[in-house]
Amino acid sequence: MTENKEESSCDGQCSSCPSAANCNDPQKAASGIQSKVQMNVKNVILVLSGKGGVGKSTVATNLAMALSNKGYNTGLADLDIHGPNIPKMLGIEDQKLGSYDGKTIEPVKVSGKLGVVSMAFLLPDTSSPVVWRGAMKNTAIKQFLEDVNWGELDYLVVDLPPGTGDEALSVAQLAPNIAGAVIVTTPQDVAILDSSKSVKFIEKLGLKVLGIIENMSGLVCPHCGDVIDLFGRGGGEKAAKELNVPYLGSIPIDPDMRIAGDEGKPFILKRDGSEQNKVTWQHVDEVMENILKQIDN
Numbered sequence: 001m002t003e004n005k006e007e008s009s010c011d012g013q014c015s016s017c018p019s020a021a022n023c024n025d026p027q028k029a030a031s032g033i034q035s036k037v038q039m040n041v042k043n044v045i046l047v048l049s050g051k052g053g054v055g056k057s058t059v060a061t062n063l064a065m066a067l068s069n070k071g072y073n074t075g076l077a078d079l080d081i082h083g084p085n086i087p088k089m090l091g092i093e094d095q096k097l098g099s100y101d102g103k104t105i106e107p108v109k110v111s112g113k114l115g116v117v118s119m120a121f122l123l124p125d126t127s128s129p130v131v132w133r134g135a136m137k138n139t140a141i142k143q144f145l146e147d148v149n150w151g152e153l154d155y156l157v158v159d160l161p162p163g164t165g166d167e168a169l170s171v172a173q174l175a176p177n178i179a180g181a182v183i184v185t186t187p188q189d190v191a192i193l194d195s196s197k198s199v200k201f202i203e204k205l206g207l208k209v210l211g212i213i214e215n216m217s218g219l220v221c222p223h224c225g226d227v228i229d230l231f232g233r234g235g236g237e238k239a240a241k242e243l244n245v246p247y248l249g250s251i252p253i254d255p256d257m258r259i260a261g262d263e264g265k266p267f268i269l270k271r272d273g274s275e276q277n278k279v280t281w282q283h284v285d286e287v288m289e290n291i292l293k294q295i296d297n
């Protein structure tokens with residue numbers, strides 16, 4: 001009842017609306033409140049999911065690394081303010097953000113082609129929590145986009161926390177040239193249900209869904225090569241069909257993928273031409289190519 005009443009009295013003027021902060025319509029909440037920041041980037045790629053722990057940071061890290069290895073100037077913005085894991089996955093968790101002029105923030109450089117920002121670089125230690133409300137997170141995100149010396153970026157990959165909260169809304173409002181969003185899911189029904197929400201959220205914001213990735217899709221037994229459907233398989237593709245968005249492919253559960261994350265050496269860097277992980281490599285390559293194809297479309 002209340003929701004209908006609010007909807008009928010909405011005049012679309014979010015900046016003067018007393019309920020803007022609690023508005024449950026992302027398009028209204030995101031419209032007219034903030035303008036885009038000035039930054040020199042050709043394509044911003046958002047990586048999000050409805051559920052936690054499905055592999056967003058793993059996908060974002062490997063995607064950014066793959067793009068920079070192809071020669072693109074790439075930025076990786078870890079906007080998971082409360083749970084920043086990207087530095088750990090890149091083995092750079094001891095680094096801090098610096099500044100030469102006291103105004104512009106220098107990203108942590110992983111290579112000449114890849115710079116990273118993360119809340120983790122600002123915390124005193126890895127166990128310190130960030131206790132911030134939406135407005136503070138919004139300010140931090142604005143600074144991570146606008147005040148960082150990114151240079152001229154071909155791609156900025158943005159890793160977001162699970163769900164459709166403040167961080168996702170802020171970056172959708174603030175970032176220029178958003179090519180679209182990659183939605184990561186696992187194959188179970190609950191994860192698929194939550195990723196449908198992510199798809200609808202992105203569409204409501206008027207952004208492009210680049211597609212759905214099904215991560216942790218079956219486990220290839222290292223002994224016999226058989227596939228064990230630990231969390232099931234095919235749910236991501238089914239969801240993509242039902243939601244009428246592209247399916248970007250699947251990535252199997254691979255213990256080496258987890259080890260790569262824990263060791264701070266992204267999986268994508270560990271290709272050694274051996275037969276080991278061949279199946280996983282094929283899947284990862286296909287997913288990365290499909291993302292780029294969607295951006296080129």
Ligand SMILES: Nc1ncnc2c1ncn2[C@@H]1O[C@H](COP(=O)(O)OP(=O)(O)OP(=O)(O)O)[C@@H](O)[C@H]1O
Pocket residue numbers: 049051052053054055056057058059080083085160161162215216217251252253254255256257258259261262
């Ligand atoms: N395909 C995979 N095979 C094996 N392990 C994986 C795979 N994908 C991700 N992992 C591991 O699963 C864990 C969770 O992954 P990750 O941190 O990328 O998820 P997330 O969605 O970003 O999590 P959060 O919601 O907490 O931000 C990590 O330890 C990661 O190394």
